[in-house]
Amino acid sequence: MSAHAGAHATAYPEGTAAAAGLACCHVCRKLAPATLHECPLCGSALHLRKADSIQRTVALVITASLLYIPANVLPIMTTNQLGRPEDSTILGGVVLLIHHGSYPIAAVIFIASVLVPLGKLFAISWLAWTVARGHTTSRQQRTRMYRVTELVGKWSMTDVFVVAILVALIQLGGLLSIQAGAAAIAFGGVVIVTMLAAESFDSRLIWDRLADDAEDAREDVREEAGEDAGAEEEYR
C-alpha cells in the first residue's frame, strides 16, 4: 500500500481527483491540491487515500472477531423470576423466542445480532483481501457492497438496546428482575469496532488498480491533468 504514497502523480486511474493531483477532504469534501497537508477550508488533514487503510481495517476486523466470541459465549442477560436465576445468551434468546412462537421478533434479533455482524465482518475482510490482491473485476458490485456494509452496521445495536430497556424497566425485587450480562458490553464493542473497521476501509482503493489495457489511455489523460494542475496554481 505504501507504493501509493510516493508516486501519486502517475499511479491513479484516469479521471480521478488523485490523478489530477487533487485530494477530496474527508470532512468537508473540498477539492484541494494534494501538496497541501491541511484542508484550506476546514483544516482537517488531507490525504489522497485514507492512511494505512488495509492494515487498520484488518486489525479492527480481527479485534471485532475476537470480541464476537465472548459476546456469544457469555450470557447477555440473567432473568430472576421468583428467585430462580436463568442465564440467556444471544442465540439462546433467539431459540427461546422461536419456542414462544414470536417468529418476527426472533427474526429481527437473529438478523441484527448474528447475520449483520457476521456478514459485515466477512464483507469487509473480503473487500480488504480483493484490494490487497489487486483484483480489477466487479468493482461496481464491490463498491455497492461496501456502501451497504456501512449502512447496516448500526442495526446490530438492537439487542444491546433491548437488554438495557429490560434491565432499566424490570426491577420488581424478588418477583421479577433482570440483570445485564458481560456479553452486552462485548457485543456493543463488536458493533463499535466493526463500524470503525468499515470507516477505515477506503473504497477508492477498489478503483485504483488499473486494468492492463488502460495503460495507454493514461498518457493522454496526464496531458489533460496538466491543464488542471495549472488551474490549481491559483490556490497556492
Next chain:
Amino acid sequence: MPSPPSRTACVDCDLLVRIDGLAGGERATCPRCGSVLTARTEDGWTKSLAFALAAAMLLLAANLFPFLSLQASGLEQVMTLPGSAVELYRGGYTTIAVLVMGPIVGIPALIVATATALLIPLRRGRATPWLVPAGKLLSFLGPWSMVEVFVIGVLVSLVKIGAMATVVMGISFWAYVAFAICFTLMITSLDRVQLWRDIEACVA
C-alpha cells in the same frame, strides 16, 4: 468570494464529476460507481432548520414524561429515559448506560444543537466564528446516532416483556418516535457537499 466548486470527487471511487449544472431538488450520482454525490437543496435550509427545531422540542418532551410503565401482580413501575440511565448506573452498568444513552440521547441532542447553531446563521449568509467547527462536529458525530435503531429495540422489548407483564407506552415513547422521524428527515436533508459549499461562501 470564491465561485462555488463546479466539480466534486466521488467519495466512493474518486472520479471527478461536474456538479455545477445542478438545479434545486436535483441530485447527482457518480457515473462510474453509482454513489449519490450530492443533492441540491431547494429552500436554503428552511426545511432542515424546521426539522431540527421540531426534533429539539420532541427530544425534550421524550425526556420529561414516562416512557414505558410496567404492571405485574399489582406492582407498577414507571420508566423515564433519564431515569433508566440512573437505574443502569445504580445497578453498576455504567458502560451499558454510556453505550446506550450516548447514541440514543446524548449524540442526537448534540447533533440537533449543532445543526441549529449552524443553520440559523447560514440561512442569513452571516459569517459567524463557529460555522467551520460546527460543520466539522456535525460530520464527526453523524455516524454515531442510533435513534431509529432504538425505536426498533423498544418495539422488540415490548414483545419480550409482553409475555411476563403488562406494558403501557407513555407520552415520552410517542414523543421519541416523532423525534426519530424528524431527526432522520433532518439528517437526510443535510447534504454534506451543499452544506460546506454554503459554509465556504459565508466564511470567505
